[in-house]
Structures are given as structure tokens and as C-alpha cells.
Amino acid sequence: MKETMIDTEVTYTLELAGRFYIVEHVPARVCQETGEQFFSPEAVEHIQALIKSNRKPSRVIETSVYQYP
Secondary structure (H helix, E strand, O other): OOOOEEEEEEEEEEEEOOEEEEEEEEEEEEEOOOOOEEOOHHHHHHHHHHHHOOOOOOOOOOOOOOOOO
16 A cells, blocks of 8 residues: 655644644645644644743734634
């Protein structure tokens, strides 16, 4: 079976307690066939620590929210 996983950086998004967080440049292994992303335990721990730290973000963006339908 051919390996279809590549090492790359992705943008990780998370909703927690009604707030959205976006973490850019997260190392991940991504399946080229399905787009599924896999993260190392270290990357997950780093993201969790970053969110819990309440550190000032690199930048803040505004986004629209719509209800479906």
C-alpha cells in the first residue's frame, strides 16, 4: 500500500466555551487522499497550553456567524 501521508503545517481551529481559536503553522501529518489531519501528542499539548495561557494573540480577526437554514 502506498504511503499518502505528508508532513506539513496546518491551521488548527477550536471552539471552546463559545469562543473560537485559530492556531496557525501547526505541524501535522495529512492524508493526501482524505485530507485527514493527525497531530503529535506534543503538538496537542502545546495548543492546549497556548489556549490556557491567555497570552495575547498574534492578531485578532472578526468573523460573521450565520444560522442554517
